[in-house]
Amino acid sequence: MGLDFTVIPQYLDIILWGALWTILITLGAAAVSFIGGMILAVIALYAPKLVRLPFRAFAFLFMGTPLLLQLFLIYFGLVQVGIDVPAVMAGIIGLGLHFAVYNSELFQTGILAVDKGQIEAARTLGLGRMQALRKVVVPQAIRDVIPPVGNNMIALLKDSALVSVIGVSELTLSAQRAIGSTYRPFEFYVLVAVIYYIINLFMEAAQRRVERRVQASR
Amino acid sequence: MNDQGDHMTDQKPFVDIQHAQKSYGALEVLKDINLQVQKGQIVAIIGPSGSGKSTLLRAINDLDPLTGGEIWLEDKQINKNLPHRQYEKHINLVRQEIGMVFQHFNLFPHLTVRGNVTLAPKMLKGLSDADANKLAEEQLDKVGMLERIDYYPSQLSGGQKQRVAIARALAMNPKVMLFDEATSALDPELVEEVNLVMKKLAEEHMTMIIVTHEMSFAESVCDRVLFMDQGVVVEEGPPEVMFRNPKNDRTKEFLRKHLAGQHR
Ligand SMILES: Nc1ncnc2c1ncn2[C@@H]1O[C@H](COP(=O)(O)OP(=O)(O)O)[C@@H](O)[C@H]1O
Ligand SMILES: [Mg+2]
Numbered sequence: 001m002g003l004d005f006t007v008i009p010q011y012l013d014i015i016l017w018g019a020l021w022t023i024l025i026t027l028g029a030a031a032v033s034f035i036g037g038m039i040l041a042v043i044a045l046y047a048p049k050l051v052r053l054p055f056r057a058f059a060f061l062f063m064g065t066p067l068l069l070q071l072f073l074i075y076f077g078l079v080q081v082g083i084d085v086p087a088v089m090a091g092i093i094g095l096g097l098h099f100a101v102y103n104s105e106l107f108q109t110g111i112l113a114v115d116k117g118q119i120e121a122a123r124t125l126g127l128g129r130m131q132a133l134r135k136v137v138v139p140q141a142i143r144d145v146i147p148p149v150g151n152n153m154i155a156l157l158k159d160s161a162l163v164s165v166i167g168v169s170e171l172t173l174s175a176q177r178a179i180g181s182t183y184r185p186f187e188f189y190v191l192v193a194v195i196y197y198i199i200n201l202f203m204e205a206a207q208r209r210v211e212r213r214v215q216a217s218r
Numbered sequence: 219m220n221d222q223g224d225h226m227t228d229q230k231p232f233v234d235i236q237h238a239q240k241s242y243g244a245l246e247v248l249k250d251i252n253l254q255v256q257k258g259q260i261v262a263i264i265g266p267s268g269s270g271k272s273t274l275l276r277a278i279n280d281l282d283p284l285t286g287g288e289i290w291l292e293d294k295q296i297n298k299n300l301p302h303r304q305y306e307k308h309i310n311l312v313r314q315e316i317g318m319v320f321q322h323f324n325l326f327p328h329l330t331v332r333g334n335v336t337l338a339p340k341m342l343k344g345l346s347d348a349d350a351n352k353l354a355e356e357q358l359d360k361v362g363m364l365e366r367i368d369y370y371p372s373q374l375s376g377g378q379k380q381r382v383a384i385a386r387a388l389a390m391n392p393k394v395m396l397f398d399e400a401t402s403a404l405d406p407e408l409v410e411e412v413n414l415v416m417k418k419l420a421e422e423h424m425t426m427i428i429v430t431h432e433m434s435f436a437e438s439v440c441d442r443v444l445f446m447d448q449g450v451v452v453e454e455g456p457p458e459v460m461f462r463n464p465k466n467d468r469t470k471e472f473l474r475k476h477l478a479g480q481h482r
Contacts, residue, residue, distance in 0.1 A: 120281055121324035121383075125338035125390055126314035128306060135337060139328045216370040217328040 005187050011178040015188070018174025019195050025091050025170060026157045026199075032096025033156065034149070037103025038138065044108055046133070062101040068162055070094050075166040091163035091170075099156045106148050110141030143214045150207035154200060171195060232257040232292060232425055233278070233394055239286030240273055240449075247273050248284070249449040255394075258423035262436035262457070265446035266472060271429040274446070275396050278427070279316045280309050291315065291393065314342060317387030321399040323379040325371040325386070331358065332367045335386045342390075357385040361415045377408030381415055388419075395419065397428040401435075433476065437461050445469045 008015075043055050062070065075090040085093065114137045122132035142149075164173035175192040179185045231254035240248035247270045255261050263271045276282040278289055280297060289296040296312050298305075326334050335357055336350035345353065358364045361381040371379055380400055387395060397416065401409045413435050419426065420439045430436050436443060436457060443460040445453045445468070453466040464470050 115324075117320060117322055117324040118326065121318075121320065121326070122338075124279055124281065124313055124316070124318040125386070126310050126342050127338060128310050131341060135341065136326055136328075140326075143328055214328075216372060218372055 003186060007182050007184050008187060008191060014174050014178055018169055018171040021169060022160055022171040025160050025163055028092035029095035029156055030153050032092060033099035033103050036097060036100030038107050040100055040104035041107035041111060045111060059101045062098050067098050067159055070098060071162060071166055087166045087168045090166055091168050095156060095160060099152055102152050103149055106145045107141055110145040111137055113144060114140045143217060146211055154203055157199060231255060234290040237287040238277060238284050241285050247449050251451055255425060257425055260420055260426045260440045262440040262443045263429045263446055264443060269446045270449045271446055272398050275398050275429055278396060279313050279318055314390050315393045317392035317395040319383050319387055319397045319400045321402050323383045325379055325383055327371050330368050330370055331382050334382060335389045339389050353389055357389045361385045375408060376404045377411045380412045384415055394425045399429055402431060433461060
């Protein structure tokens with residue numbers, strides 16, 4: 001049995017739908033990981049111990065256990081305690097929180113690296129601690145960690161394939177379905193690999209664009 | 219320059235520092251400093267590096283809180299004893315009334331010149347975008363930086379940055395301006411443009427406390443000069459006396475060394 005790529009057009013719509021879900025989940029989870037990561041960073045750096053400790057435990061949990069397990073827990077586990085999360089939501093939340101923990105580390109480094117004179121200048125004008133953080137420190141920290149956070153987002157895109165295990169018809173699961181009826185794994189896996197790669201290229205381009213835009217603000 | 223006689227009367231001081239004391243552990247950096255500044259007066263603080271000039275200036279807006287003594291602005295005590303939350307509120311309000319200019323400018327690099335000047339007025343005084351813009355244009359015009367309103371700090375020279383930093387402070391309409399070696403980080407050819415802006419403020423009778431190493435500038439704009447060494451005010455007086463005819467040996471020594479280093 002040789003290779004036969006002519007089977008692809010027939011299943012292209014399934015695959016493209018899958019790609020769309022992958023993009024959607026990636027964007028959603030990226031947003032969660034970004035906002036969540038920043039909140040975690042600020043808590044880790046500035047919250048009183050009593051608040052900090054439970055969040056630290058949470059971070060350890062998310063860093064020290066497999067993402068796959070976290071997705072199972074959110075999707076299958078929470079139902080048992082009466083929280084029914086739709087699969088797509090579970091995927092976005094699970095992926096998002098997982099990468100929020102990693103982003104939080106980067107944001108913390110970024111925040112600590114902002115020159116102390118910046119806070120002093122803001123406080124001198126009369127801004128409160130949180131106002132200075134929000135308007136002066138955090139924007140500069142974000143600007144400075146765009147490259148490593150961008151890398152995390154690309155890892156997130158790749159890990160979004162794991163969401164297939166809770167039944168979300170994203171790219172990988174769509175390919176499996178197409179393969180199930182055509183028995184042509186090579187053709188479809190190659191196709192899907194190419195699509196992941198293209199999405200990846202777009203993300204890198206977006207990242208470069210953002211980096212160029214913040215260039216003047218250094 | 220202000221008429222000295224007017225201000226030397228016994229009216230209540232505008233800025234009143236009483237028995238200021240500051241220690242870092244065992245190191246006493248300020249030792250019983252007393253300084254009264256009248257409204258509209260301009261005071262220069264000179265002295266060798268490490269003598270406590272910055273610490274004193276930064277104590278005034280509580281960036282480096284004192285460990286003893288009192289600081290008053292008009293009828294308000296700045297460093298008063300309050301529970302933490304109340305103190306934060308209090309000090310944020312006090313700081314709005316005290317402009318500070320740093321040696322290294324500390325402009326916000328992620329904001330344009332306009333953004334730098336409008337940030338605090340918008341956040342703290344609730345100015346609309348339009349009003350804040352107008353205010354920024356006025357203040358930037360005053361320091362000669364209006365044409366650069368949409369530039370980022372990274373696109374400006376040191377002198378231009380410092381002029382923007384002054385405009386940013388002025389936009390809060392402060393009662394006092396504090397300058398901590400505002401021209402020390404500048405290339406020599408850029409010093410004058412900043413000095414000119416400070417002179418302009420002097421002509422408008424802005425109350426100012428200026429830490430500086432530029433004796434000729436201090437002599438030309440100040441009403442009074444303090445010489446600090448090792449955490450104490452060694453000598454103070456009008457500039458013509460302090461620079462031409464100081465009494466204290468340490469002052470003489472400092473000025474002699476300093477002028478020798480500065481000229482020829
Ligand atoms: N955060 C600090 N911890 C310990 N010592 C400090 C600190 N800040 C300043 N000092 C010390 O206080 C003294 C006065 O410093 P400073 O006010 O900066 O002097 P000046 O501005 O006159 O050069 C110096 O001996 C300096 O080392
Ligand atoms: Mg100093």
